[in-house]
Amino acid sequence: MKEFFDPYLPKLYDKDTKIALTYDKEPARYDLPYGAADVFGCGALLAELLYGIFEQIESGGNWTHLLFPMSDPDAKKEILDAISGDESALRELMMDRAEYKDDFEPVMEMAFKMGVGDLILKCLETDPNKRILVEAAIDHPFWTAPI
Secondary structure (H helix, E strand, O other), X not given: OHHHHOOOHHHHOOHHHHHHHHOOOOOOOOOOOOOHHHHHHHHHHHHHHHOOOOOOEOOOOOEOOOOOOOOOHHHHHHHHHHHOOOHHHHHHHHHHHOOOHXXXXXXXXXXXXXXXXXXXXXXXXXXXXXXXXXXXXXXXXXXXXXX
């Protein structure tokens, strides 16, 4: 990492900040179990890929049609509570958020038949200790299901 960032850091930060970032930095990860936050993010991203998120930016700087509104923690919790363990609720939410329903409904239907709903729900488990681990997510049957 140090070698990758060395050419760019002087342009972005003063010397003291550069030294702190590359040499004295404490681990930035405090999620337990380690990687649980990444799994959650990958689950949300997988869902967004399947329903065709569009690159339109709202006036507040947030992406439109995100599974979880970035600036509203209460809305995120409400969505998680609504889809908790319920593939049909997840599918309905994804269809509601889809910007191009006609184009992406067949993609979502096929993906749900292949088991993506189970994978996404396991990634979005609210309790990080119950959330699927990276290794198990990689080995999930969705990735090898026949198309």
